[in-house]
Amino acid sequence: MSHGNDAGVPMRDFSRSLPMALLRAREAVMDRFRPSLRDFGVTEQQWRVLRALYDRGEVETGTLARLCCLLTPSLSRILKHLEATGLVARRPAPSDQRRTLVAIAPAGRALLERRAPYSEAQYRAIEEAFGKERTAALYETLEDLHNALQNPKS
Amino acid sequence: MSHGNDAGVPMRDFSRSLPMALLRAREAVMDRFRPSLRDFGVTEQQWRVLRALYDRGEVETGTLARLCCLLTPSLSRILKHLEATGLVARRPAPSDQRRTLVAIAPAGRALLERRAPYSEAQYRAIEEAFGKERTAALYETLEDLHNALQNPKS
């Protein structure tokens, strides 16, 4: 029984909000990872940056932002912090002075490798709780959704 | 070809990060809703609060936080803003002076009803692009994931 809000304005139930459903699911997942992030003194976003740099080597700031799903103003502040604490290194691109190249520093690599086992353990726990094949299928579905909504301008 | 980072520290590829996959999908969805949110001068979170109050009537702050997937410190600031702009109203609960009851105000209801058609149009576009049945299945999957990861303490 609603509160009389169903007169004249057709509107789906709040429980059928796709952004909310994705957010709730993501929060449930992140709850598993936050304890060890806190223990190692890095935020979720700082971890994403270190993680991307570990895999990709030296990359441009713009590329790094896309990889980490961060906006460039956020990344700018995050890199300032990570550079100040010695976890990453920045240098101007030789061929284009507008661009900046970023790489993980030894201290960053060391931190990442220390936390990795805790992260992997949580992935195993999640796949056990939800099902390995169902988890794999979810990756596919989420990527398909992303591709389906991609603006044609890209 | 990795960058020599595969020696000794077993770690999944960054592309198989569940938080990242959920975030990317959510951002793709939100990109469809942000233009009209901006046009109506409300943030995503402010909209969630108005949306929940519209459906549920007067609720306690704590309940509202759970409904909107917001932490109470964030909600506290959001409600201060929404109350100052006349979109919601707060009053202490008669039975327990610690609790606060929140309800949508007429101006909030009016704003919500003006934007609702734009929001519904985007939902139709998303369901058309991704498939109505696949969208419904995704809701189910996300809820199952949430339930599977729910800590037993809850």
Added chain:
DNA sequence: GCCAGACTATTAACATGTTAAGTAATATTG
């Protein structure tokens, strides 16, 4: 070589995310 326009990164301003600490009201215990 010069210049208007495009591109890359940063800064600014305001709102929220996250954790810890604080405040007031209620519930509990001895």
Added chain:
DNA sequence: CAATATTACTTAACATGTTAATAGTCTGGC
């Protein structure tokens, strides 16, 4: 019923999300 613990909300501090504006840098036409 008084001392204590618990609960609900807020405030504080720092980090990020989001949009707009800024500061260098590069490119193509002239």
